[in-house]
Amino acid sequence: MQQNELTDPKIWQYALDHTKDNSPRLIALKEETYASVSGAQMLSETLVVKVLQFFIRLQKPKRCVDVGTYTGLSALAMAEVTDSDTVIYTLDKKNQVGHKLAKKHIEKNGFEDKVKFLIGEAKESISLLPDDLDFIFIDADKKQTTVYFDLLLPKLQTGGVIIVDDVLWRKEVLNPEDKRAKALDVFNKYIASHPEVDNMLLPIRHGLNIIYKK
Numbered sequence: 001m002q003q004n005e006l007t008d009p010k011i012w013q014y015a016l017d018h019t020k021d022n023s024p025r026l027i028a029l030k031e032e033t034y035a036s037v038s039g040a041q042m043l044s045e046t047l048v049v050k051v052l053q054f055f056i057r058l059q060k061p062k063r064c065v066d067v068g069t070y071t072g073l074s075a076l077a078m079a080e081v082t083d084s085d086t087v088i089y090t091l092d093k094k095n096q097v098g099h100k101l102a103k104k105h106i107e108k109n110g111f112e113d114k115v116k117f118l119i120g121e122a123k124e125s126i127s128l129l130p131d132d133l134d135f136i137f138i139d140a141d142k143k144q145t146t147v148y149f150d151l152l153l154p155k156l157q158t159g160g161v162i163i164v165d166d167v168l169w170r171k172e173v174l175n176p177e178d179k180r181a182k183a184l185d186v187f188n189k190y191i192a193s194h195p196e197v198d199n200m201l202l203p204i205r206h207g208l209n210i211i212y213k214k
Contacts, residue, residue, distance in 0.1 A: 005170060006203040015047065022049055026077060029105045033071045037097050043073050044139065045205050048165060052137060053081045055161055055210070061134030066090040067122060067148055068140030072102025072115075078137070079111040088115045091125045091140075126151045133157065139165040142180035145187045153196065153213065160213045162197075168207025 007015075021027065026049065034040040044052070056064070056078060062085065066075045069092035078088045092099065099119070106115045118125040122140060126148070133156045138148055145164060156162065167173070167188055172181035191199050191209060199211045 005206065006168065019047065019050060022046055022077070023080060025080065025105070025109050026073060029071060029073055029076060029101070032101060032105075033073070033098070037071055037101060039070075039097070042070055042139075044077075044165065048205055048208065049073070049077045051202075051204065051208060051210075052163060053077055055163065056081050056135060059135060059161060061160075062086050063130060063133045063135075064088040065129060065133055065136040065152065067126075067136065067138045067152075068092060069096070069098065069102050069117070070139075071098035072105055074137050074139065075102065075115050076105055076109065076111070078135075079106070079109070079114050082114070084114070086114060089118055089125075089129055090115060091118045091122050093121065094119055122148060123151060126155075129155055131155050134160050136160070136162040137165070138162065142166060142169065143183045145183060146190055149187070149191075149211075156213050158213055162211040162213075164209040164211070166206040167201060167209040168203060170206065173207075 030043060033043055052074065064078050064086060066078060066088060069075060069090045075088055075090040106112055118128060136152055136156060138145060167184050169181045169184050172178055173185040173188065176182040176185045188201060188209060191197065191211060197211050197213055199209060202208045202210065
């Protein structure tokens with residue numbers, strides 16, 4: 001995937017040039033992912049990580065969820081800007097290529113007591129989560145996005161935030177034919193009319209749906 005499909009390349013680069021970079025620990029994880037793990041294009045891009053961290057800094061959550069661990073970039077990004085008593089649950093399927101690297105960098109940076117790995121089917125892992133969640137980031141199986149949302153929303157406290165990545169899916173939601181594009185189009189329409197939330201869909205990278213529970 002290109003990093004700037006929704007923005008003029010020069011504007012995209014200008015935005016990157018005038019945004020402070022991710023932390024050295026996040027850069028180190030990105031570099032090792034690209035060097036040793038397949039599918040590195042799935043990593044959240046610099047501006048997406050910055051949006052994630054800005055919301056967390058403002059909200060100061062105590063219970064966070066990261067749906068889709070991969071190599072742990074989003075979980076690590078959450079860990080470095082949350083308080084010492086915050087718990088971050090990161091969910092992924094069994095036998096995924098990035099788990100070893102994710103655990104390595106979480107432990108290397110001293111966050112092993114803060115980040116809890118829940119490995120298994122996401123639907124089952126979600127059922128194990130506490131009922132007082134504050135912040136959720138979803139970047140996983142696009143076809144299951146609405147399912148994940150419906151399972152997580154009752155566990156999210158009033159005033160909590162859910163950020164869903166890739167919701168514009170290469171602009172294909174405009175005329176969805178791919179199964180993932182169709183699923184995300186359905187999800188975006190569902191959120192826009194959902195009575196329990198407010199939201200804004202931002203055309204950053206591949207689209208971020210930022211959802212607030214009323």
